[in-house]
Amino acid sequence: MDTDLLRIFAEVAHAGSFAAVARQRNVDPSSISRQLAELERAVGARLLQRTTRSLALTEAGDAYLRRIEPLLDELDHARDLALQGAAAPSGTLRLTASVAFGQLRIVPLLGEFRLSYPGVQLDCLFTDENVDLIAQRVDLAIRKAAAVEGDLVATKLVDTRYRIVASPDYLAAAAPIAQPDDLLAHRCLLFPYPGFRSQWRFRDAAGHEVTVPVTGDLMLSTGLALRDAALAGLGPALLPDWVVDEQIAAGRLLPLLGEYRVTGTEFDTAAWLVYPSRRYLPAKVRVMIDFLKAHLSGA
Incomplete structure (x- = not known):
């Protein structure tokens, strides 16, 4: 049996869609459907239950998938071992x-x-x-x-530590931020993930924690957009150290409330x-x- 048929079946089972696998393989979805039908004929059982809106494994398909995936892994392993013995990683x-x-x-x-x-x-x-x-x-x-x-x-x-930052121009014109509750007077730059979009958590050196509800009128979907908005003086932002450390070192952003650990979710x-x-x-x-x-x- 052509092992590529088995790989296509495994990919479709995990993706739940002919179209998704077709995009990955740069082929027409009808080609994926035909190859799955060929596999089902060879196996002698229906492996996928198809409707106009969904695709799901049948009981036979689930059992078949659990059997073939370790075999595909072993084939990949054998190929990699052969390549490793003959040449550099490729x-x-x-x-x-x-x-x-x-x-x-x-x-x-x-x-x-x-x-x-x-x-x-x-x-x-x-x-x-x-x-x-x-x-x-x-x-x-x-x-x-x-x-x-x-x-x-x-x-x-690598461990990640979050920092609250703002631009020097913003801080020169805005109300001071000396303690976590001072953020209530600011329109913060928000990230659309739970916690980051609505509340920031603080922990001091003694282990005491406080949660501050944050609000703002700018929700930005990437860390780079948040960083650039902070650089533009649009408000305080909560960002990972590896996003802002270079700007902090250059003085383009200033760290705030550095005596606290801060996060939108977990501290560690x-x-x-x-x-x-x-x-x-x-x-x-x-x-x-x-x-x-x-x-x-x-x-």
């Missing part, structure tokens, strides 16, 4: 990260990575959406969270390297993990 590595992390922390490293591993082609997906690694065929993701849950393998890349957060749970790690993924840790973990 193939396409699909990497995803947030827009801000990708632009600020990943892009500046791409030239060095390419020189170090010329056989690896990079396909970088920078988005603030939480990408389904299996459905989108992602090899490695960088996720920002207190912890990573689910059936994924995760290793910490990090950027994590995340990849699908497998019994092996392809060489191209392993070298990228090692490369990012070497360049960013101590940053």
Whole structure:
């Protein structure tokens, strides 16, 4: 049996859509549908229940998927072992990260990575959406969270600390911000995630915590947009250290309430390297993990 049929079935099962897999493979959705029908004929059972609005695994399809995925992993492993024995890491590595992390922390490293591993082609997906690694065929993701849950393998890349910042011009004209409650008098720049959009949490050196409801008339969907709005003097913003440290060092942004730890969700957060749970790690993924840790973990 053609193993590509099995891979297409697994991709469709995870994506829940012929169209999504067709876009990933740059083919017509009807081609994916025909190949799935061919697989069902070969297996002798209906694997997918199709309606005009949804696509779901049948009981037989669920059992079949659980059987073939370990086999596909083993085939990939065997291929990678053969390649590792014959040559340097190679193939396409699909990497995803947030827009801000990708632009600020990943892009500046791409030239060095390419020189170090010329056989690896990079396909970088920078988005603030939480990408389904299996459905989108992602090899490695960088996720920002207190912890990573689910059936994924995760290793910490770098701790993240949040800062409240504003431009010197804004602070010269606005009411002073000397304690957390002073933010009530300001139109803050907001990020459309729970917590960040409505309340900021503070913890002092003694461990006492306070939550301040924040309001504002600008909701911006990326960290880079929030940073640029703060630079333009549009209000205080809550942003990760790696987004604003360069501007703070240059004096273009000023840190506020530095005696407090501050967050919109959890105080202890990090950027994590995340990849699908497998019994092996392809060489191209392993070298990228090692490369990012070497360049960013101590940053």
